[in-house]
Amino acid sequence: xxxxxxxxxxxxxxxxxxxxxxxxxxxxxxxxxxxxxxxxxxxxxxxxxxxxxxxxxxxxxxxxxxxxxxxxxxxxxxxxxxxxxxxxxxxxxxxxxxxxxxxxxxxxxxxxxxxxxxxxxxxxxxxxxxxxxxxxxxxxxxxxxxxxxxxxxxxxxxxxxxxxxxxxxxxxxxxxxxxxxxxxxxxxxxxxxxxxxxxxxxxxxxxxxxxxxxxxxxxxxxxxxxxxxxxxxxxxxxxxxxxxxxxxxxxxxxxxxxxxxxxxxxxxxxxxxxxxxxxxxxxxxxxxxxxxxxxxxxxxxxxxxxxxxxxxxxxxxxxxxxxxxxxxxxxxxxxxxxxxxxxxxxxxxxxxxxxxxxxxxxxxxxxxxxxxxxxxxxxxxxxxxxxxxxxxxxxxxxxxxxxx
Numbered sequence: 050x051x052x053x054x055x056x057x058x059x060x061x062x063x064x065x066x067x068x069x070x071x072x073x074x075x076x077x078x079x080x081x082x083x084x085x086x087x088x089x090x091x092x093x094x095x096x097x098x099x100x101x102x103x104x105x106x107x108x109x110x111x112x113x114x115x116x117x118x119x120x121x122x123x124x125x126x127x128x129x130x131x132x133x134x135x136x137x138x139x140x141x142x143x144x145x146x147x148x149x150x151x152x153x154x155x156x157x158x159x160x161x162x163x164x165x166x167x168x169x170x171x172x173x174x175x176x177x178x179x180x181x182x183x184x185x186x187x188x189x190x191x192x193x194x195x196x197x198x199x200x201x202x203x204x205x206x207x208x209x210x211x212x213x214x215x216x217x218x219x220x221x222x223x224x225x226x227x228x229x230x231x232x233x234x235x236x237x238x239x240x241x242x243x244x245x246x247x248x249x250x251x252x253x254x255x256x257x258x259x260x261x262x263x264x265x266x267x268x269x270x271x272x273x274x275x276x277x278x279x280x281x282x283x284x285x286x287x288x289x290x291x292x293x294x295x296x297x298x299x300x301x302x303x304x305x306x307x308x309x310x311x312x313x314x315x316x317x318x319x320x321x322x323x324x325x326x327x328x329x330x331x332x333x334x335x336x337x338x339x340x341x342x343x344x345x346x347x348x349x350x351x352x353x354x355x356x357x358x359x360x361x362x363x364x365x366x367x368x369x370x371x372x373x374x375x376x377x378x379x380x381x382x383x384x385x386x387x388x389x390x391x392x393x394x395x396x397x398x399x400x401x402x403x404x405x406x407x408x409x410x411x412x413x414x415x416x417x418x419x420x421x422x423x424x425x426x427x428x429x430x431x432x433x434x435x436x437x438x439x440x441x442x443x444x445x446x447x448x449x450x451x452x453x
Contacts, residue, residue, distance in 0.1 A: 079117040083110050083127045087134050094138050104138050104149065107131050108156040115164030119172055128161025193254075196225050198394070201232040202425040203302055206393035208401050209417045210367075220246030221365045221417040222254050222297075226261050231304060233261040233270070236363040236419050237297030237315065240337075245293065252281030253295055253338075267301050267309045268350050275338045275346040282339060294339030298363055306355040306423055311348045313338050316369060319382055320353065321360040321389055326382050329353060329361070355423040360389065360396075367416030368400075371408045379407045393420040 087110045094103045114127035135157060139150040196207045205225050220239035225232065235257050239246040256277030260270045274297070282293055296315040302308045310318065310329055314337035317330040335348045355361075362385060371379040381400075388399035397418050404416070 080123070082117055083114040084130075086110050086113055087127075087131060091134055091138060094142070102138065102142050102149065104135055104142075104153045105156070107135050107138075107153060108160050111157060111161035111164050114161075115168050119168065119175075121165055121168045121172060124161050124164030124168060128157055128164070131157045131161070193223060196223070196419070198392075199424075200225050201227040201302070202304055202306070202423065203232050204393050204422040204424045205234070205420065206397050207417070207419045208394075208397035209415075210401065210412055211415050220250060221367065221415040222250040223363075223417050223419050224254055224257055225419070225421075226258060228262045230261075230265050230301065232302045232421075233267070234300050234363065234419060234421060235261075235297055236365065236417060237295050238365040238367075238415070238417075239295050240293050249278070249281060249293055249295060252277055253297070257299075266350075267299055267311050268348050270299055271297075271311050271313060271338070271348050272343065272346050275341075275343040278338050279343045294337040296337040296366075300361065300363065300421070302355065302421065302423060304425070306357075306359075306425070308353045308355050308361070308423075310351040310353065312351070313346075313348055314340075316364060316366055318364075319362040319385055321362065321385060322356065324386055324389075326385050328382065357423060357425070360393070360420060360422045363419040363421070365415065365417045367412060367414035368404060368418060370414065371404050371412055371416070373407050374409055379404050393422050396420055 087107065090103055090106050090110070093106075097103060110131045111124050111128040115124040118124075132154060135150065135153050139147075139153075193209065196205050198204060198206070203225075207223055207225075209221060209223065222237045222239065223235065225234040235254075237250070237253060239249045239253075253274055256274050257270070260273035264270045264273060274295075278295060295313075297313050298315040298318060299311040299313075300308060300318065301310075310331075312331055313335050317328040320327045320329055329351060331349060331351050333349055338346065362381075364381065369379060369381050373379075384400065384403055388403060389396055397420055400418060401416075404412070
């Protein structure tokens with residue numbers, strides 16, 4: 050087994066066997082198309098009489114074989130069968146010595162050889178693409194780890210769509226961890242795309258996974274991320290690094306449902322309660338990380354008591370900036386309640402499908418959505434606040450007043 054095959058089995062499981070009756074992207078029955086075409090040409094030549102020959106049409110048969118099969122030898126086999134059919138047709142029409150027959154034989158030979166070369170190159174490219182996608186999938190699994198269905202007192206789900214057609218990872222980031230301070234999550238968006246954005250996202254996520262466990266105050270977690278981001282940007286030397294920044298939103302949910310939110314230049318999360326959506330916006334705006342000196346990053350903390358079954362949706366701007374053909378943005382706040390039935394994973398899947406329908410094509414930017422549903426275990430004995438109606442307003446720990 051090759052090293053790539055070993056890695057694939059360890060990370061994604063054994064490679065599944067081909068579906069019955071399938072050859073590449075064509076069904077196995079498509080392998081008969083060259084023979085059917087060859088037979089039709091022979092019959093047409095027979096019906097046209099000895100005065101007219103359609104032998105040159107045989108050159109299309111090996112070309113068709115190269116299209117319908119991923120087996121590199123198949124165009125050569127079809128080429129040999131086509132040469133036999135050409136000699137049969139020339140013998141019947143008494144044109145064995147004519148220039149038309151000679152040209153047809155040479156053309157069939159050339160097309161069959163070209164078909165073999167193209168099939169070989171295509172197969173190599175497919176294998177290279179599959180290996181590259183495998184590496185990207187492994188990198189995403191390491192950088193953007195799967196989110197468990199339940200984390201502490203919340204049920205969680207994530208949906209991520211990279212802008213590149215074959216990419217598995219881009220500049221958006223997310224993470225959910227269960228700490229002694231409660232459940233903490235982050236959703237962010239790195240300015241730009243490519244390897245530079247991935248490196249920056251990796252630095253922020255690595256810092257969050259450490260700071261979320263170490264820092265009791267959520268605003269100090271943001272300060273930790275600012276320091277790590279500043280160091281990472283100075284260490285990286287890719288083009289445009291001096292203009293990079295990261296927008297992100299941090300949320301912490303305590304065992305009693307008390308939620309804290311820190312927002313650094315990111316779209317405000319949406320709270321869904323009893324069928325109504327409310328943006329969790331801060332009165333004081335805070336610039337993204339990377340704009341200010343890390344020592345000046347002191348964002349306010351917004352506190353919100355969550356009730357049972359409350360859902361908080363965090364997302365990146367790739368969702369709300371998705372436009373239809375008329376230029377209208379996707380109305381996430383309006384569509385969120387319509388898709389909110391069922392498990393968090395089902396909700397995000399319906400939202401993603403709705404975004405794609407709205408746009409009518411592949412999204413032009415990375416898009417990530419993280420849904421947290423406050424759902425403490427009935428046996429955990431945690432207290433669920435019984436406030437109803439409006440969100441309570443509390444004095445933040447730092448940064449002054451931050452009304453809900």
